[in-house]
Amino acid sequence: MLGVGKVKDDYSTLTAYAVDASIYRMTPRAIVLVESEQDIAATVRYAVQRGIPLTPRAAGTNLTGSAIGSGIILDVSRLNRVLELNREERWARVQPGIVLTELNKQLARDGLLFGPDPSSGDMCKLGGMLANNSSGPHTLRYGAVKDNVAALRVYLQSGEWLDAKSYGLDDPDFNALLNSYRPLQDLRSLLQENATLIVQKRPTVSKNSCGYNLFDLADGLAQGCFDLPKLFVGSEGTLGLFSEATIRLVGKPHATLTALIHFDRLEDVGDAVPKLLKLNPSALELMDANTLNLIGRAKHGIPAKAAATLLVELDADNAGTDLRAQAERMAKICRRYRLASDPVIAFDPEQRDQLWKARKALYPTLYRFDPRKKPINFVDDVVVPAERISELIRYLEEFFSAQRVPVAIFGHIGNGNAHIIPLLDVNDQNDFQKMVQGYHEIHQTVLGRFGGSICGEHGDGRVRAEYVKSMFGVELYGLFVRVKRSFDPCGVLNPGIKISDRPFTEHIDYVRLSKSCATCAKCNAVCPVYDVFQSEDMSSRGWFEIVTDKNYSYLNSKRVVEACLNCKSCRTACPAGVDVSQLILDRRAEHPNKVAGIIFKFHAQSMRFERFLKVLARYQSIWDRPAIRRLLDRLTKPFMRGLAETAGLSPQLVMPRLARRHLRDRYPELIPKSGQATRSPVAYFHGCAANYFEDGVGDAVIAVLRKHGVEPDLPPQRCSGTPIETYGHRALAKEGARVNLASMAGYNKVVTGCASCTLMLKDYPTLFAGEPEQAAAQALAKRVTHISEFVSQSSVKPAMASEQATKCKVAYHSSCHLRAAGVTKEPRAILAGLPGIEYVEMPDADRCAGGAGTYLVKDFETSQHIFERKRRAFEQSGAEVVATSCPACMIQLRTGLHGAAEVKHVAQLIQEAYEAADRQAKQT
Numbered sequence: 001m002l003g004v005g006k007v008k009d010d011y012s013t014l015t016a017y018a019v020d021a022s023i024y025r026m027t028p029r030a031i032v033l034v035e036s037e038q039d040i041a042a043t044v045r046y047a048v049q050r051g052i053p054l055t056p057r058a059a060g061t062n063l064t065g066s067a068i069g070s071g072i073i074l075d076v077s078r079l080n081r082v083l084e085l086n087r088e089e090r091w092a093r094v095q096p097g098i099v100l101t102e103l104n105k106q107l108a109r110d111g112l113l114f115g116p117d118p119s120s121g122d123m124c125k126l127g128g129m130l131a132n133n134s135s136g137p138h139t140l141r142y143g144a145v146k147d148n149v150a151a152l153r154v155y156l157q158s159g160e161w162l163d164a165k166s167y168g169l170d171d172p173d174f175n176a177l178l179n180s181y182r183p184l185q186d187l188r189s190l191l192q193e194n195a196t197l198i199v200q201k202r203p204t205v206s207k208n209s210c211g212y213n214l215f216d217l218a219d220g221l222a223q224g225c226f227d228l229p230k231l232f233v234g235s236e237g238t239l240g241l242f243s244e245a246t247i248r249l250v251g252k253p254h255a256t257l258t259a260l261i262h263f264d265r266l267e268d269v270g271d272a273v274p275k276l277l278k279l280n281p282s283a284l285e286l287m288d289a290n291t292l293n294l295i296g297r298a299k300h301g302i303p304a305k306a307a308a309t310l311l312v313e314l315d316a317d318n319a320g321t322d323l324r325a326q327a328e329r330m331a332k333i334c335r336r337y338r339l340a341s342d343p344v345i346a347f348d349p350e351q352r353d354q355l356w357k358a359r360k361a362l363y364p365t366l367y368r369f370d371p372r373k374k375p376i377n378f379v380d381d382v383v384v385p386a387e388r389i390s391e392l393i394r395y396l397e398e399f400f401s402a403q404r405v406p407v408a409i410f411g412h413i414g415n416g417n418a419h420i421i422p423l424l425d426v427n428d429q430n431d432f433q434k435m436v437q438g439y440h441e442i443h444q445t446v447l448g449r450f451g452g453s454i455c456g457e458h459g460d461g462r463v464r465a466e467y468v469k470s471m472f473g474v475e476l477y478g479l480f481v482r483v484k485r486s487f488d489p490c491g492v493l494n495p496g497i498k499i500s501d502r503p504f505t506e507h508i509d510y511v512r513l514s515k516s517c518a519t520c521a522k523c524n525a526v527c528p529v530y531d532v533f534q535s536e537d538m539s540s541r542g543w544f545e546i547v548t549d550k551n552y553s554y555l556n557s558k559r560v561v562e563a564c565l566n567c568k569s570c571r572t573a574c575p576a577g578v579d580v581s582q583l584i585l586d587r588r589a590e591h592p593n594k595v596a597g598i599i600f601k602f603h604a605q606s607m608r609f610e611r612f613l614k615v616l617a618r619y620q621s622i623w624d625r626p627a628i629r630r631l632l633d634r635l636t637k638p639f640m641r642g643l644a645e646t647a648g649l650s651p652q653l654v655m656p657r658l659a660r661r662h663l664r665d666r667y668p669e670l671i672p673k674s675g676q677a678t679r680s681p682v683a684y685f686h687g688c689a690a691n692y693f694e695d696g697v698g699d700a701v702i703a704v705l706r707k708h709g710v711e712p713d714l715p716p717q718r719c720s721g722t723p724i725e726t727y728g729h730r731a732l733a734k735e736g737a738r739v740n741l742a743s744m745a746g747y748n749k750v751v752t753g754c755a756s757c758t759l760m761l762k763d764y765p766t767l768f769a770g771e772p773e774q775a776a777a778q779a780l781a782k783r784v785t786h787i788s789e790f791v792s793q794s795s796v797k798p799a800m801a802s803e804q805a806t807k808c809k810v811a812y813h814s815s816c817h818l819r820a821a822g823v824t825k826e827p828r829a830i831l832a833g834l835p836g837i838e839y840v841e842m843p844d845a846d847r848c849a850g851g852a853g854t855y856l857v858k859d860f861e862t863s864q865h866i867f868e869r870k871r872r873a874f875e876q877s878g879a880e881v882v883a884t885s886c887p888a889c890m891i892q893l894r895t896g897l898h899g900a901a902e903v904k905h906v907a908q909l910i911q912e913a914y915e916a917a918d919r920q921a922k923q924t
């Protein structure tokens with residue numbers, strides 16, 4: 001009924017969905033990847049009829065265990081479109097699977113923004129934000145999700161769709177609504193009968209996501225409206241499922257200022273906060289001294305004596321607001337206090353992002369601190385009056401110091417919302433007891449002494465459900481139970497969440513909490529495979545779970561383990577320092593691919609392999625014709641199947657022209673004679689593509705080096721090893737790597753033109769970890785320099801010119817492996833400085849294009865699905881040329897863009913600028 005591919009219950013999928021970003025684990029029975037409202041309805045009906053627990057799930061980034069369950073997980077990720085946007089009235093109708101950052105990217109084109117901004121915005125999705133009533137640093141200005149939702153479409157357990165919006169009490173539709181939906185009648189009566197109790201029990205702090213929001217509903221009734229979204233926002237999937245939301249939007253600020261202020265004394269922070277709030281900041285964030293120590297002060301430029309750091313953001317709504325004058329006012333306030341250094345103030349978006357970076361990734365970064373003691377979220381989200389935040393921090397520091405537990409305290413200080421993350425080894429009985437003690441004592445103190453809330457924005461989930469009764473008292477809790485029973489009489493909707501008396505220690509994932517992954521899903525946000533499949537079993541975080549699970553075997557997980565592109569985007573993004581791609585390579589190394597082994601062994605016999613390629617080159621004009629390519633694809637299928645079920649030589653793949661004379665044949669003068677000492681301090685590691693293809697890259701790199709006064713050597717070399725390791729042949733990769741280590745040993749610099757070679761050579765220390773070659777590998781890694789780095793660092797500045805009458809728009813696709821090697825700015829800076837070029841930053845420039853070396857042979861269809869996002873981004877950029885730093889990416893760009901743009905290597909564009917200058921010099 002639901003259709004193929006939407007229901008999964010295999011080992012890998014269940015394992016991937018057993019976790020979210022909380023401390024818990026529950027293995028579900030099945031996963032449903034819904035693609036329509038009909039799918040939602042069918043799944044809920046099925047669960048209700050059979051009494052199977054049903055848990056809605058979006059990105060699974062909640063910190064409370066609310067997106068895992070023992071029954072069916074209904075994943076809304078594939079419902080991820082903006083259905084309607086009204087620019088004038090500033091609202092949008094949006095599906096629940098859209099990622100917040102993606103949503104805001106789309107809205108930004110119309111100068112709009114969805115205000116609530118959890119720090120997990122790169123990965124969390126609207127459905128989860130709605131159900132958790134999420135908020136974030138900018139809640140100060142924009143409020144929480146509940147303040148920004150106009151309507152929801154909700155599927156109820158009773159089998160009906162409800163348009164949950166705010167109804168006037170005298171609206172005829174309202175009466176019709178009450179007559180149609182019994183739970184709504186119950187709800188109105190409950191609110192009317194208990195209005196006084198609800199008003200009395202309303203939390204007095206500025207934020208609360210604990211319990212059901214009967215408070216705003218009761219306020220609404222008093223003012224003549226039945227504000228239904230207020231019930232469902234924050235209900236954590238326990239009352240109904242959302243298929244879409246109408247959200248209110250705000251205008252993007254005209255300009256923004258971000259400042260970091262390092263205080264010498266914690267007490268001063270409490271004093272400064274009310275004064276800074278008068279400047280009407282859009283965000284006011286705090287990190288305490290321990291947090292600064294744990295994330296590493298030196299790394300983030302934080303002074304050693306800072307007792308706390310404030311991050312302040314001020315917005316200008318129009319061109320008339322003078323942010324510099326605001327900055328001066330802020331500095332004046334700060335001058336009253338002892339600061340550890342001058343405030344750091346940034347206006348430029350890139351610098352501002354840098355200031356936010358550490359703050360946003362704080363929680364997973366804490367995973368790096370200790371192999372056993374992990375950041376445990378169990379008192380992570382308390383709220384106190386903002387002016388008492390220093391008092392709270394002092395209390396917490398004393399509490400944890402008495403327990404001898406390291407703790408990070410940070411959060412949205414402007415709202416008095418503190419995130420408290422102690423580092424504990426829950427597998428140690430002592431630490432476990434400390435956790436239980438802290439859970440009760442701190443929550444009790446927040447309620448009793450501070451009159452606060454135990455939950456500001458993360459939701460109650462499993463972790464706080466036990467304490468909701470203590471927060472509101474038995475009577476009000478009884479009302480919550482009535483609401484839950486009325487909307488979900490058979491208790492299938494997310495049981496164990498919010499309304500539950502199970503202890504918070506039930507279902508803790510002791511095994512995972514001794515591993516290195518924070519399950520934060522930051523890697524999923526960049527994983528190209530997840531982007532296409534929107535399913536946890538096809539995602540970086542899911543793969544970590546699968547390949548480190550005790551029941552893992554290659555056979556039960558081959559499908560997913562073979563789906564990774566080895567693009568390394570996850571490694572670049574992971575704040576906890578986990579390299580999922582490496583774990584997958586380790587697993588593949590246990591099962592080397594036989595067909596790939598045959599190919600790579602042939603490849604390793606350079607002479608024979610090169611002769612074969614030259615024959616292919618000679619006849620390329622024949623075999624590269626569409627009809628023959630189709631035939632070849634069919635004929636080679638049985639062999640290619642050994643590589644992967646999906647493998648083939650798709651006729652749509654734009655083959656690069658094979659060189660009849662390889663690069664090494666064309667530059668015999670650069671090849672050191674065997675047995676001779678090195679001729680040059682610089683070696684060019686050209687790799688396979690530049691040698692075998694006639695793509696102009698190798699010639700360009702050599703020409704550019706020559707212009708910089710370098711006559712490079714082309715020492716003997718074998719494949720750097722990336723594709724070989726990708727297919728599990730680690731021993732063969734090492735064999736080639738040893739040849740490379742020996743032949744590159746005598747050079748001061750080893751210049752590369754290929755992103756994958758750059759990364760692989762820099763990664764040889766990992767390949768030879770603990771082996772005799774490691775020292776040599778480390779020495780080589782330091783000397784590897786991509787051509788764009790070389791040009792940026794060179795003191796020689798050759799003349800450049802352009803022969804074009806008008807400027808050519810050039811965008812840059814940043815190859816994943818070069819990003820992983822840390823080279824991102826240099827190619828862009830070079831392009832921006834080339835004459836005759838207008839450099840445009842393409843959206844999603846830093847996302848994988850899906851080629852991944854041989855992936856477009858291994859799974860052409862998926863590689864093209866991945867490319868689709870790049871194609872759209874390129875279209876938006878309006879560029880005529882797309883530049884990149886990797887010959888393999890060039891193949892994918894040419895294949896996917898279908899001639900819509902010229903594709904060039906950065907080195908080629910540099911070479912063109914130098915040559916144009918030479919020609920012009922000759923003419924004058």
Ligand SMILES: Cc1cc2nc3c(=O)[nH]c(=O)nc-3n(C[C@H](O)[C@H](O)[C@H](O)COP(=O)(O)OP(=O)(O)OC[C@H]3O[C@@H](n4cnc5c(N)ncnc54)[C@H](O)[C@@H]3O)c2cc1C
Nearest residue numbers: 058059060061062066118119125127128131134135237242
């Ligand atoms: C590093 C990090 C930083 C974070 N920072 C913040 C922060 O600053 N502020 C903040 O508020 N939170 C923060 N969070 C918590 C979390 O990211 C947010 O609560 C987020 O909004 C959850 O969204 P999600 O898509 O991951 O939802 P999920 O985790 O998938 O689900 C959350 C809840 O929503 C329910 N749900 C999902 N979709 C639907 C639907 N369609 N219908 C009904 N119910 C549904 C689920 O059942 C569950 O109860 C952070 C988390 C991490 C890991």
Ligand code: SF4
Nearest residue numbers: 517518520521523574
């Ligand atoms: S691998 Fe890293 S980024 Fe991915 S979920 Fe784990 S900690 Fe987060």
Ligand code: SF4
Nearest residue numbers: 527564565567568570
């Ligand atoms: S290497 Fe790329 S494809 Fe593989 S898990 Fe990481 S991000 Fe996903």
